[in-house]
Amino acid sequence: MSIYTDPILVIGNKNYSSWSLRPWLAIRKAGVHVEIKRLPLDTEEFAREIGNYSPTGKVPVLVDDTRTVWDSLAICEYISENMDEGHLWPPNYAERAWARSISAEMHSGFPHLRNAMPMNCRATGRTVPMTDGLEKDIARIDQIWTECRQKHAHIGPWLFGGFTIADAMYAPVVLRFNTYGANLSDDSRQYMQHVLNDRDIQQWMADAAEETEVVAADEAGEE
Numbered sequence: 456m457s458i459y460t461d462p463i464l465v466i467g468n469k470n471y472s473s474w475s476l477r478p479w480l481a482i483r484k485a486g487v488h489v490e491i492k493r494l495p496l497d498t499e500e501f502a503r504e505i506g507n508y509s510p511t512g513k514v515p516v517l518v519d520d521t522r523t524v525w526d527s528l529a530i531c532e533y534i535s536e537n538m539d540e541g542h543l544w545p546p547n548y549a550e551r552a553w554a555r556s557i558s559a560e561m562h563s564g565f566p567h568l569r570n571a572m573p574m575n576c577r578a579t580g581r582t583v584p585m586t587d588g589l590e591k592d593i594a595r596i597d598q599i600w601t602e603c604r605q606k607h608a609h610i611g612p613w614l615f616g617g618f619t620i621a622d623a624m625y626a627p628v629v630l631r632f633n634t635y636g637a638n639l640s641d642d643s644r645q646y647m648q649h650v651l652n653d654r655d656i657q658q659w660m661a662d663a664a665e666e667t668e669v670v671a672a673d674e675a676g677e678e
């Protein structure tokens with residue numbers, strides 16, 4: 456007989472773990488109770504403990520009673536479906552398809568952005584060399600944000616008006632652009648500012664600022 460305990464989300468460092476931020480933010484926006492366990496990346500503690508939770512040896516991973524859900528997008532889906540009555544997607548099916556498309560695009564794409572601009576919440580004013588690939592990734596993200604905002608500004612300040620998983624998926628990109636800068640449309644810049652002002656994002660950044668670990672591989676760019 457298993458004794459039910461609160462679900463646990465295992466995350467990495469708040470400063471560096473972009474994948475962890477996504478389900479953490481979805482949990483905050485769903486307003487559900489999930490215990491957060493932090494395992495700092497690149498440490499003996501991580502290596503020793505992650506196998507107790509995750510079959511992939513990676514974070515984030517959610518453990519809910521007998522169920523284990525790994526991979527950021529799958530966790531966001533689980534939170535929406537099983538803990539929030541599907542409210543973390545837009546209510547209309549066509550909008551949902553659009554939100555899912557850009558979420559999947561984020562999840563599997565933008566390799567130049569990921570490599571050149573690692574998430575590093577507490578760093579600002581950094582510059583990295585611009586390449587054709589990076590420029591293309593940034594331009595595509597700018598296009599996605601601009602289209603979403605132009606269509607949904609009358610509903611609310613998030614990509615689809617109200618908060619959805621798509622915002623969770625792009626939140627680390629906002630933090631990356633906050634660190635390294637990016638050439639964006641006015642609509643995209645307003646969206647970025649909205650995300651940066653969000654209470655939960657502010658909390659994540661404040662927690663990140665208090666962390667002391669440094670992951671050398673994720674320290675990119677010149678001050």
Ligand SMILES: N[C@@H](CCC(=O)N[C@@H](CS)C(=O)NCC(=O)O)C(=O)O
Nearest residue numbers: 467472473474513514515526527528
């Ligand atoms: N596609 C996965 C990526 C997970 C991932 O790469 N996590 C990194 C941290 S952000 C990790 O756990 N790295 C530790 C390791 O590989 O040892 C997701 O969406 O959750």
